[in-house]
Amino acid sequence: MNFEQNIKLTNDTNSFMLxxxxxxxxxxxxxxxxxxxxxxxxxxxxxxxxxGMFLTMGDCAAGGAARTNGMRYVTINTSFEFFRNTESxxxxxxxxxxxxGSTLCVSEVEIHDGAGTLLCAGTFTLYCTGxxxxxxxx
Numbered sequence: 072m073n074f075e076q077n078i079k080l081t082n083d084t085n086s087f088m089l090x091x092x093x094x095x096x097x098x099x100x101x102x103x104x105x106x107x108x109x110x111x112x113x114x115x116x117x118x119x120x121x122x123g124m125f126l127t128m129g130d131c132a133a134g135g136a137a138r139t140n141g142m143r144y145v146t147i148n149t150s151f152e153f154f155r156n157t158e159s160x161x162x163x164x165x166x167x168x169x170x171x172g173s174t175l176c177v178s179e180v181e182i183h184d185g186a187g188t189l190l191c192a193g194t195f196t197l198y199c200t201g202x203x204x205x206x207x208x209x
Contacts, residue, residue, distance in 0.1 A: 072203055074098040077138065085131075091124065093131050101168035103135025109160045119156040125182055125191045126151055132166030133178035133195035139168070141204070144176060144197035151193035161185035166195075174199050 072080070081088065081095045088094070088105075092113065097104040105128055107113065115121045130146055137144040163183050170177040175196060182191040 072141065074139070077203070081135070087127075088131055091127055093128055095131070095135055098135055098139060100139050101136055101171070103132050103139065103166045105131045105135060105164045105166075107162045109162065120162070120190075122153060125153065125162075126193075128162060128164040128182055129166075129180040129191065129193045130195060132164035132180045132182075133193075134166075134197060136166035136168050136178045137171075137176040137197045138203060140171065141202060143200045143203055145200055146195055147175075147198045148196040149193055151191065153191050155188070155190055157184040157188065157190055159184035159186060159188075162190070169194070 078095050078098055092110065093105050093107045095103065096106050107128060109120060113121060113124045129151060134144055161184065164180055166178045166180045168176060169179045175198060178195045180193050180195060181189060183189055
């Protein structure tokens with residue numbers, strides 16, 4: 072599966088990303104970018120972006136970067152730092168593979184708002200569960 076096919080498959084079938092308004096917009100070797108255009112449902116009672124939205128975007132970007140080798144991954148650990156919130160309705164999360172072994176992959180993620188301000192960063196450890204082409208949605 073090439074990167075364009077992986078992007079299409081993710082955006083068409085990842086119901087959790089669809090539910091949260093997150094779209095995989097770029098993918099290349101050891102790199103993935105996801106974006107979200109926020110609505111009221113992504114914000115907390117203070118009208119700030121919910122911390123879970125940031126963490127979810129980080130996880131999606133980290134997993135996307137890990138999957139660029141044609142394998143499937145699940146997150147087993149994360150360390151995540153929140154620096155500031157934003158009033159922007161556009162978020163961008165970029166994930167980059169920092170280390171890849173035969174079973175574990177470590178991805179680093181940064182999340183920026185539409186103006187380019189760094190909002191959050193994290194490190195995600197992912198476990199390889201098999202090949203992407205061996206996965207069936209049935």
